[in-house]
Amino acid sequence: MVIFGFGFFLTFLKRYGFSSTGFILLIVVLGVQCSVLVEGLLVLLLQRENEDGLKRITKAAVSMTAVVISTGAVLGKTNPVQLILMTVVEIIVFHLSRWINNTFLQVPDNISMMHVHLFGAYFGLAVSSRFSEPSPRSEKNSSTPKSDLLSALGTLFLWVFWTSFNSVLAVNKSKAIYNTYFALAVSAVTAFMLSALTTKDGKFRMTHIHSAVLAGGVTVGYAAHSIDYPWIAMILGLLASVITILGSYCLQRCLNPALKIHDTSGVHFTFGLPGVLGALAEVVLFIIKNWTNLPRLGYSVMIHLGAFCLTISLALIAGFITGLVLSFKLFKTTPVSKYFEDQFYWEFPHLAVGF
Template sequence: MPALHRSFRSSVPWLILSLEAVFMALFYLLFSDSNAYISYSDLQDVSHMLIFGFGFFLTFLKRYSFSSTGFNLLIIVLGIQCSILMENALAFLMKRITHLPGEGDLSSIEEAAASMIAVVISIGAVLGKINPMQSIVMTVVEIIVFYVSTWIKMHFLEVEQRMCLVHVHLFGAYFGLAVSSRFSEPSPKSEKNASTPKSDLLSMLGTLFLWVFWPSFNSMLALEKDKVIINTCLALAVSAVTAFTLSGLTTKDGKFRMAHIHSAALAGGVTIGYAAESIKSPWIAMILGLLASVISIVGSFCLQNCLNPTLKIHDASGVHFTFGLPAVLGALTQVVFMVIDIQAGLPSSDYVVILRIGAFCFTISAALIAGFLTGFILNFPLLKPIPASKYFEDQNYWEFPHLAVGF
């Protein structure tokens, strides 16, 4: 144990400082001043989702709460800087290729923060199984791949920026699952891979933060903000109600299960984000919220009992049925609405439908391929992967004064 602590002490701080030095140098090269127009309300709401929402959302493990909240903050503050640089680096390269003048623009900080949702969702799939060094490397790699895939979708598949941003749930879930496939499963008898009433309560607090601020995320880049906010609120409301209903119906004793509410209450917000601007009647948004909650709870049962044992993928925080499956439903719903518009003679075309299907398939493919490669990289001895017996343990990284364990 002490040797493990010393090895992290000699590597993690230096990795963070080196990465921050690189960021500072790149900011110096790309940005000449800090003048930019930003919507602080949007930035504030997304920050609440990232820091409070996902920070508490991932605290369900009884012996990994320090790491869940602490490392969440670390990867967010590093990741936002990396996101700003990636977004401007791609624009800078295009300007150099086309010989157009221009400098970096800091007005993209809200989108940079929102893109971090993909990273924290992915981290949830491998929660407790990777160390801080691996978390940082995974964050940087995922941000680079996410922005490159976004650039491809915007320039070759003609997907608008708002829709690319909504793909964070889809990309984050399947990237995280692919990374998780490269790590050993914890022992079924591991007492650390469990929750307590206190950890479940803290995790539910994170769900509440996410539930409250989800309409802000969905409407951040929307042209019809009011419509998106109303549809998202209705979908979230029905999703939460359905979660309680199905939880009471599916448990043996008829009692509510916190894990069901924890995941399915957010499913409606994930699904509705893809088609919120296309929905003209509120009852459609409500039906989508109901279907999203159903697919989340039913999916959790089917995946945990059928798919996960077969594929040997341990989804630590259930990101597949909390974010992945509802996102798939949302993407398919968007395609269905476009087909309906074509049949009704509204402005749309088969070409656009094909592009949307292509963007959906490309997002999942890019996430899976990049995730597998990232999982392979994270298992390099240089990054000091931890054995399965040390999973889900705060004492590997944090100082507890009442225990004789140092960092």
Template sequence: MPPRYSSSLRGRLYWAILGLQTTFILVFLFCFHHNYTVDVNSLDLYPVFQDVNVIVILGFGFLFGFLRKFGFSGVAFNFLIAALGIQWAIIVDTLLFKDTTPAIGLTSIYTGLMDVIPVLISSGIILGKVNPLQLIMMTAIEVPMFSINRYIMLNQLKMEKQVSMMHANMFGAYFGLAVSWLITPPSVNNKFNKEKEKTETISELFSVLGTLFMWLFWPSYNALWITSNTERRNAIYNTYFALAASTVTVFSITTLLNPWAKLQMNLIRNAVLAGGVSIGFTAYMLQHPWIAMTLGLLAGLISTLSHRYLQGPLNTVSFVHDTCGVHYTFGLSGLLGGIAYALLILTADYSTIGIIGFQAVVGVGCICLTLALSLTSGLMTG
């Protein structure tokens, strides 16, 4: 049964959504050029954009549709956040990064699509605990905070745009955990959430379908912002190898952890994506598939074991409740990828250890910046 919202919420929701959309139209009317810019190079990336669009709309939507009580909410709220969030992200990013009168092109849509992904990740943590109006408010705060995070990386720390975008997974996970810590009542935490987390066969099947969509198109996600053909080729190949290795690892570990050697789809649907998340930082720079496969194996192992053994104790001790296990799919895998990025840079070239060491320190600094900004803004939002 879908949740029944109060009359006051029903009275405010449609006005809030319609008011936001009207505001966006006015901003596009008065603050942007009235015609589209022609960018041939960005149009060449449109097939890759389509792949990432499938991840955002179908992948995340179905992935968060596994709850019996909130299956439709998971899909519908994801769609609403994506539609509103992309417009808001385009406005924020264009005004933040452009010095002249901004103009809208396909590159702006790419950026907006990537900037809204942290919000979708965060919403999976608090699914079933908030209403649509609260999700819209969270979107209004998180999108600018992630844009500021990228702005500092690009302009102050001189990080590559590709790597700065890959911090979206980590930012969304820890932002959502901070929000969840404040909005989940400790006194009813366990009983309340166990009742809401019941699933059924059909909802589980749709959730696995979302995982499959994301698995198929994740190489495009990791390659969207790479301009060099060689590096884009590396990103696609390495992402696929990492995903394959993490999938095999997850199937193996879930069978090992089950007393009857049965597959546990609640672990599989989350952990198989860990390899693709972790390799996003380094996929474009790796020349050997065995490194990507090793990283995928480690990501699948960490994600599966953490989801199995850490979720319950973390919920009991810290009262941080994660409805969809986002922390173990995107948060820890993102941390692993960021650390691997620093380590691989350090081992790349010993002859220029000074420059290489500085780049590695910048990589670690970006991780610390992302964690600090996501947790702080998440607590403020919660």
């Protein structure tokens, strides 16, 4: 799911297909190894119980989702060395964030793992803020029907397997699968409906479908194991799709130009905003379920909100520092004229025929 799904999910740029799939494979296989080593180091230092090998590699692969999401924000602007350094730093800081949440805030392990969407989106945005913006008229920063089709293939693959992503570490797997499917289904229907309503000619726009059909799965991931009724998951899927499509208009026209952040694949409204909605929805559902236990309710709510704020804060701080380091001349930053260009890194014996 992480290698194939996200690899093709990020192939929407017309001249960056080789790099999107190839670099994703490189950083995922590297990041999984790094994650397993960091987890083993924490077990050794904190004298925790050693987990089963299969579970460790599963958690490492899920953790890598954060790095892949961050890569989407800087897609086409970083070289392989910068991506490798970003992968190592982000994995270490994400494990630090989870350790603080698990140890001091007593957040369950499966919930802290679902913070990958929040952490990845805001880490990537912070890193991207330190890179030069491409020209708004850049011909390479666009898609073709062929690249959109490949990206849609990755989206469909992720949509089909997102239920396994939300349930693999859940305590109640059947309930997590059930709720994730309904959230994804409703977000897909809403995406098509809103896409037709928000375009002048009433036609579907692939960028809307590309970003909004997964939003329900991102949002419901925080509480998928504990939702008792499918209509709650459906409402979350509806809200997630709405906030993704409407957020894309607001962020691209207002916020991103003001902050001078170029988000190549729109990870903020594809994963960041649905992740915020999911974290808040988890708090609301927790309050509803524990309404009778008022003395401890306020403290528990503050713990949940604290974990949510801590994750975003660490992601922004670490991402900003990482972006500063990556912008040093030592790492041979890609010139703006070579952004979104496969030929800067890959050999083309046919001399770019077909570009």
